[in-house]
Amino acid sequence: MTPPQALLEVAGLDVFYGDFQALFGVSMSVTPGGATALVGANGAGKTTLLRTIAGAQPAASGFVRYDGSDITAAPPHQRICRGIALVPEGRKLFPSLTVEENIQVGAAAAASDAWPLERIYAAFPVIARRRRQRASTLSGGEQQAVAIARALAAGPSLLLLDEISLGLAPLLVEELYETLSGLRSAGATLVIVEQDLRRAMDACDSLVCLLEGRVALAAPVASVSRDEVVAAYFGEGTP
Amino acid sequence: MTWVNAVIQGMLLGGLYALIACGLSLTFGVMRIVNLAHGDLAVCGAYLGLVLSTFFGVPVWFTLPLLLPVAFAVGVVLQVLLYGRALRHGVLAPVPVTFGLSVMIENLLQVAATSDPRGLNGGALALASFHIGSITVSWLFLAAFLTACAVLSGLQLLLSRTLWGRKVRATSDDLDTARLVGIKVRPVFATVAGIAVATAALAGVFIGTIGTFDPLTGTNVLIFAFEAVVIGGIGSLWGTLVGGVIMGVTQVVVGQANQAYAVLAVNLLFLAVLTVRPGGLFTSRQAVREIQGQGAPG
Numbered sequence: 001m002t003p004p005q006a007l008l009e010v011a012g013l014d015v016f017y018g019d020f021q022a023l024f025g026v027s028m029s030v031t032p033g034g035a036t037a038l039v040g041a042n043g044a045g046k047t048t049l050l051r052t053i054a055g056a057q058p059a060a061s062g063f064v065r066y067d068g069s070d071i072t073a074a075p076p077h078q079r080i081c082r083g084i085a086l087v088p089e090g091r092k093l094f095p096s097l098t099v100e101e102n103i104q105v106g107a108a109a110a111a112s113d114a115w116p117l118e119r120i121y122a123a124f125p126v127i128a129r130r131r132r133q134r135a136s137t138l139s140g141g142e143q144q145a146v147a148i149a150r151a152l153a154a155g156p157s158l159l160l161l162d163e164i165s166l167g168l169a170p171l172l173v174e175e176l177y178e179t180l181s182g183l184r185s186a187g188a189t190l191v192i193v194e195q196d197l198r199r200a201m202d203a204c205d206s207l208v209c210l211l212e213g214r215v216a217l218a219a220p221v222a223s224v225s226r227d228e229v230v231a232a233y234f235g236e237g238t239p
Numbered sequence: 240m241t242w243v244n245a246v247i248q249g250m251l252l253g254g255l256y257a258l259i260a261c262g263l264s265l266t267f268g269v270m271r272i273v274n275l276a277h278g279d280l281a282v283c284g285a286y287l288g289l290v291l292s293t294f295f296g297v298p299v300w301f302t303l304p305l306l307l308p309v310a311f312a313v314g315v316v317l318q319v320l321l322y323g324r325a326l327r328h329g330v331l332a333p334v335p336v337t338f339g340l341s342v343m344i345e346n347l348l349q350v351a352a353t354s355d356p357r358g359l360n361g362g363a364l365a366l367a368s369f370h371i372g373s374i375t376v377s378w379l380f381l382a383a384f385l386t387a388c389a390v391l392s393g394l395q396l397l398l399s400r401t402l403w404g405r406k407v408r409a410t411s412d413d414l415d416t417a418r419l420v421g422i423k424v425r426p427v428f429a430t431v432a433g434i435a436v437a438t439a440a441l442a443g444v445f446i447g448t449i450g451t452f453d454p455l456t457g458t459n460v461l462i463f464a465f466e467a468v469v470i471g472g473i474g475s476l477w478g479t480l481v482g483g484v485i486m487g488v489t490q491v492v493v494g495q496a497n498q499a500y501a502v503l504a505v506n507l508l509f510l511a512v513l514t515v516r517p518g519g520l521f522t523s524r525q526a527v528r529e530i531q532g533q534g535a536p537g
Binding site: 077 | 402406412416418421
C-alpha cells in the first residue's frame with residue numbers, strides 16, 4: 001500500500017528574520033482532506049511556518065511543495081491562485097474597508113469561485129448582517145469570522161488558520177470550530193495553530209509540535225498521548 | 240463686496256491647491272512616500288505643456304490627451320525604478336531619494352530651459368471672464384476649480400467603488416496583509432504613482448496658464464501641496480479639497496488687506512493647524528492611529 005500523495009510537503013525549511021533564525025530544518029507533510037494541529041510554545045515558530053507556507057516569509061533553504069509542484073519561490077498571490085489561503089494571527093482585517101469589501105479583496109486572486117458571497121453569508125449569518133459596516137467596528141468574534149470568510153473567498157483547498165481562538169469567548173470558539181469541521185467535510189485541508197492542546201487534538205487527525213524552531217514531535221493524533229505532546233511542548237526529554 | 244470677492248477668488252485658488260495636493264496625499268496614503276519631488280514633477284508637466292503647445296501651435300489644453308498619459312507613464316517608471324527600490328530600505332529611504340530627484344529635476348530644467356519665467360498659451364479661456372453682480376470671475380480659475388472637483392470626485396469614486404480602489408485602500412491599511420491575501424501590490428503602487436504624476440502635471444498646466452513658472456517653482460508648489468494635505472488631513476481627498484480652499488481663502492483675504500502678508504498668513508495657518516490638530520482637520524482617528532502605530536507586523 002502506498003501512502004496517499006501529500007497535498008503540502010515542507011522539507012528542511014530554514015527561515016530568518018534578519019540575523020535571527022526562526023526555523024531550523026523544519027519538515028512536515030499534510031495529506032489531502034486532513035487536519036494538522038501545529039502546536040508549540042510562544043516563539044516556537046508556528047506563525048513563521050504558516051507565513052512561509054503562505055509565501056509571506058522567504059525560506060533561506062529547504063522547499064515547500066504543494067500539489068506536486070515546488071512553490072518555494074512563488075509570491076503569495078500565486079500560492080492563493082493555487083489554493084493556499086492563510087487566516088493570519090490577530091485577524092488583520094483592513095480596518096477602513098467594510099466587511100464585504102474585506103471579503104471581496106480576499107477573492108481578488110481566488111483559486112476558484114467555490115465561495116461566492118452568498119455562500120459565505122449563508123455559512124456566517126453573523127457577518128451577513130454587518131456586511132456594510134467597517135470591519136473595525138465589529139466585535140472580536142465577528143472579526144475572526146470575517147478573517148476566515150476573507151480566506152475562504154479565495155476558494156482555497158488548503159486553509160492555514162493561525163490562532164483563531166485567541167481572545168474569544170469559549171462559546172464563540174466552539175462555533176468557529178464547528179464551522180471548521182463543516183469545511184473539512186466539504187473537502188478542505190486544514191493546518192491549525194492552536195494554543196489549547198485539548199481542542200487541537202480534538203479537531204485534528206495529526207499533530208506537529210514545534211520547539212524553538214525545530215520539530216519536536218510529528219505524529220497522528222491517535223498514536224500520541226497528551227503527556228507525550230506536553231513533554232515535546234516543553235522539551236522535556238526526547239520521545 | 241470686495242471681501243465677498245476675495246473669498247470667492249480664494250475658493251477658486253484653493254481648488255488649484257487641492258489639485259496639486261491630491262497626488263501627494265495619495266502617494267503618502269498608499270505607499271508612505273513623502274514625495275519631495277512632487278512640485279517639480281508638476282513643473283515638469285508645465286514645461287512639457289509648453290513644448291507640446293509650441294510644437295503643435297495650439298493652446299495647451301489641446302495637448303492634454305498626450306501630456307497626461309505621458310505623465311502617468313513617468314509616474315509608473317519612477318515607481319518601478321526609484322521609489323519601489325528605495326522603499327525596500329525602509330520608510331525613510333524615499334525621503335533623500337525624492338529630495339535628490341527634486342534637485343536633479345530643477346537643475347536639469349535650468350540647463351535645458353534656462354531660468355527665464357515662462358507662461359503657457361491658454362487660448363481664449365485664459366483671458367475670458369464673466370460677472371456676477373460686481374464680482375468678476377475668471378473662466379480660467381473656475382475651470383481649475385471645477386477640474387480639481389472633478390478629479391477628486393473621480394478618484395474618490397474609483398477608490399470607493401472599484402476593485403482597484405479596494406486594493407488600494409487595503410494596501411494603504413496594511414501592506415503586509417494585502418500581500419498575504421493575494422493583492423499584487425506592485426501594480427497598485429505603479430498606478431497610484433502614475434495617477435499622482437498625472438494629476439501633478441495637470442495642476443502644473445493650470446499653474447503655468449494662470450501665472451508664470453521657472454525651474455525653481457516646484458519648491459513653492461510642493462510647500463503649498465504639502466500644507467493642503469496636512470491641513471485637510473492625510474488620507475482624506477475631500478479633506479485635501481477643504482484644506483486647499485481654506486488656504487486659498489486665507490491667502491486672498493489677507494492679501495486683500497495687505498499683499499505682503501498673504502503667503503505668510505497661509506504658512507501661519509498651517510502651523511496653527513499642526514499645533515492644534517496635528518492629524519489635520521478631517522483625518523479619522525483610525526488613520527491617525529495607523530500612521531502613529533506603524534511598526535513591524537507582530
